[in-house]
Amino acid sequence: MSLFSDNIRALRVKQKISQEKLAENLQITRGRYVKYEDGTSEAPYDILKKIAHYYHISIDLLLSVDVRKINMQDLLELENNRLILPIQVDAAGENFIEVVTQKVKAGYLNGYADPEYIESLQQISLPFLGPGKHRGFPVEGDSMPPHESGSIIIGRYVERLGEVQDGKTYILITKNEGMVYKRLNKNKQNSLVLASDNSFYPNYEVKLSDIIEIWEYKCNIGRSDKKQELSETESLRELILEVKREVLELKENSIISSK
Structure with missing residues (x-):
């Protein structure tokens, strides 16, 4: 049997x-x-x-x-005749949000369809998120600043691939890569292009057939209060402004000297 x-x-x-x-x-x-x-x-x-x-x-x-x-x-x-497990709600009727902590992350790929595994996850409630099924996933590494390793990304379950918007961030559960948090683009046939906000990490593709679940980023839960470092774009902007200021100062000094 x-x-x-x-x-x-x-x-x-x-x-x-x-x-x-x-x-x-x-x-x-x-x-x-x-x-x-x-x-x-x-x-x-x-x-x-x-x-x-x-x-x-x-x-x-x-x-x-x-x-x-x-x-x-x-x-x-x-759609496509697919069902996911029951949504649990609290006493006020708000959806519970299961949190996949770092400790249990490794088991999610096998347990995402197991009611006992899902029920064993820690739960929180964030009423401000609005409708939809939400779940929390841990961030690991430095590929998606300012989200730091150890923080939790809360995502809304994406029911249809057509809901995915180019340039937005999502948590993907895939057969080969496991759990990843990336910025997505649909400019490839039968696959998605995954990009990190940290330019050190190259883009790569994931076949649609390898994707198990997609969760749209809704909010971040973190503990760090350190000042956010400037992005590469912001740093370049600051550098250009600094050069402009120096050029203006040189011009002003030149005018004063000529007098």
């Missing part, structure tokens, strides 16, 4: 449909379907896709989450 077998049995029983009727909807024989449900045979991708569409649930949830432990009515439905 497997979690997938338990899930499809539980979903079928909940909807009060027979194995024969379900097999007919999947366009396979009852005997073939029974093997998936009793765990003696693994369903190929085309069958997984058909089952997912039939129950209006994503394949990753079918394979990795015990659907008997969650209320399917509370799942957030997205």
Whole structure:
């Protein structure tokens, strides 16, 4: 037996449909379907896709989450037949914000679809953020100043790729890169260009097929109160202004001397 077998049995029983009727909807024989449900045979991708569409649930949830432990009515439905886990709210009806701390960051790639993992995360509430599903992610490194390593970026879940705006910053959860916080651009077909605000780090591309989740930057939670250093653009502007001031001073001195 497997979690997938338990899930499809539980979903079928909940909807009060027979194995024969379900097999007919999947366009396979009852005997073939029974093997998936009793765990003696693994369903190929085309069958997984058909089952997912039939129950209006994503394949990753079918394979990795015990659907008997969650209320399917509370799942957030997205485009392309995808669902994400229930949104928890506080007593006032505000969305809880799960915070993925540095300590548990490594497990997020495997646990993002696991209700028990999500429920184990620390939670906060920030009512001023407005509607949408929000989650906090840790910043690591110096690629995105002024956000320092150790601070937390609060992001809003992006339901559709069309919502991504060129030049804005997002947290991406990807199969190969893991968790990254970058400035995005959609000027590549079938991929996104990721850019760091620190020019020391080069841009790179991530295929759309490698992206698991996208969270739009909403606010930052940090502890540092040190003065923000000037950016390269600001430094250049200051340098130009300083040169102009020196040129004016030289002109004024020259005029005074000539008198």
